[in-house]
Amino acid sequence: MQKSALKQPFSVYDHSLQIADSQRLDALYQKLAGETASFVGYPCNVRFDYSELYRFLGFSVNNLGDPFATSNFRINTHEFEREVLERFAEFFRAPKDQFWGYVTNGGTEGNMYGLYLARELHPQGIVYYSEDTHYSVAKIIHVLGVRSIMIRSRENGEMDTDDLRETIRIHRDAPPIVFANIGTTMKGAVDNIAEIKKLMRELAVPQYYLHSDAALSGMILPFVDKPQPFDFADGVDSISVSGHKLIGSPVPCGVVIAKKNNVQRIGRAIEYVGAMDTTINGSRNGIAPLFLWYALKRLGREGVKAIVDESLALAEYAIEAFGKKGIPAWRNENSITVVFPRPKEEVMKKWQIAPYREIAHIITLPHVTREVIDRLAEEIAQP
Numbered sequence: 001m002q003k004s005a006l007k008q009p010f011s012v013y014d015h016s017l018q019i020a021d022s023q024r025l026d027a028l029y030q031k032l033a034g035e036t037a038s039f040v041g042y043p044c045n046v047r048f049d050y051s052e053l054y055r056f057l058g059f060s061v062n063n064l065g066d067p068f069a070t071s072n073f074r075i076n077t078h079e080f081e082r083e084v085l086e087r088f089a090e091f092f093r094a095p096k097d098q099f100w101g102y103v104t105n106g107g108t109e110g111n112m113y114g115l116y117l118a119r120e121l122h123p124q125g126i127v128y129y130s131e132d133t134h135y136s137v138a139k140i141i142h143v144l145g146v147r148s149i150m151i152r153s154r155e156n157g158e159m160d161t162d163d164l165r166e167t168i169r170i171h172r173d174a175p176p177i178v179f180a181n182i183g184t185t186m187k188g189a190v191d192n193i194a195e196i197k198k199l200m201r202e203l204a205v206p207q208y209y210l211h212s213d214a215a216l217s218g219m220i221l222p223f224v225d226k227p228q229p230f231d232f233a234d235g236v237d238s239i240s241v242s243g244h245k246l247i248g249s250p251v252p253c254g255v256v257i258a259k260k261n262n263v264q265r266i267g268r269a270i271e272y273v274g275a276m277d278t279t280i281n282g283s284r285n286g287i288a289p290l291f292l293w294y295a296l297k298r299l300g301r302e303g304v305k306a307i308v309d310e311s312l313a314l315a316e317y318a319i320e321a322f323g324k325k326g327i328p329a330w331r332n333e334n335s336i337t338v339v340f341p342r343p344k345e346e347v348m349k350k351w352q353i354a355p356y357r358e359i360a361h362i363i364t365l366p367h368v369t370r371e372v373i374d375r376l377a378e379e380i381a382q383p
């Protein structure tokens with residue numbers, strides 16, 4: 001009986017799905033569409049249209065290896081990835097031709113890359129990060145096996161630089177690696193890079209490393225009138241940003257940008273593993289760079305700024321609308337994360353709102369319309 005099966009030309013797609021399985025897919029589609037309609041609690045822009053790119057899903061695209069190097073595996077989008085990196089390097093005011101980076105699987109991978117680079121440069125370094133840091137960073141520190149110290153946060157969510165100063169003072173023998181939050185996950189707070197640099201000077205720290213975790217705000221601050229310092233011109237060494245957050249993408253993705261000379265300094269160590277194996281992952285998503293390229297081409301700088309402007313206007317609207325209902329809502333400067341007291345369980349469940357202890361937040365990306373905000377305020381205010 002096996003014989004007759006073997007006679008057929010080989011194909012694993014001889015059969016279509018059974019009806020019940022097709023129905024499950026339809027049900028999943030309906031569920032995802034429904035959940036997307038009331039999505040206010042996470043910082044992901046769900047308004048995008050990449051349908052022009054669907055034909056590229058017919059290829060086994062893989063961007064493995066360094067986007068700036070040639071590869072034997074040529075079903076890739078490295079050329080488009082490099083253009084995406086150039087755009088982000090401009091947004092982050094990286095010195096022209098003096099940066100390196102790649103499109104990651106998300107902000108987490110970019111943070112891991114930044115801390116990996118920092119540890120290679122300063123093997124005896126200590127990572128300082130605030131209490132309000134994204135939960136994934138403790139795991140990254142554990143994986144990298146690097147020393148670390150958690151620093152207190154202020155009420156608004158930013159790093160307490162007095163605590164940082166005192167802590168660095170008593171660990172003067174180890175180069176500081178500061179993991180700065182550029183928009184904390186819960187409160188959208190921005191750690192004070194200017195103050196951090198100042199205290200390094202005051203303490204006469206000879207060498208240190210600054211990484212910006214700009215998962216969401218990395219795509220906000222380059223487009224506002226008065227941004228808090230966070231980028232290369234402000235003196236940081238690497239920046240990680242998520243692609244599926246402010247820009248929006250059907251697959252999680254992100255970008256990491258670092259200084260080329262730092263990356264080259266650790267290059268030798270990498271050569272043991274294999275030429276130009278510079279990225280954390282081996283096989284890499286080749287579709288995500290195409291999505292980002294497409295979004296940036298269609299939006300242009302003005303389009304991204306329009307998303308940012310609208311999101312900030314919605315944040316302001318939300319604070320007023322909540323206030324009118326007696327809900328004390330607030331936000332940090334240049335932040336689209338609106339913070340308010342933890343609401344009832346049923347409201348959080350319906351709107352996919354993520355709480356943290358006594359607070360909760362919404363992220364006012366453009367799909368969170370004024371009508372949605374009004375309805376939400378109404379429901380939260382109901383006793």
Ligand SMILES: *Cc1c(COP(=O)(O)O)cnc(C)c1O
Nearest residue numbers: 106107108134183184185215242
């Ligand atoms: C979302 C977020 C991350 C993680 O980014 P992913 O893209 O989900 O991997 C890291 N830091 C901050 C501040 C975030 O908000």
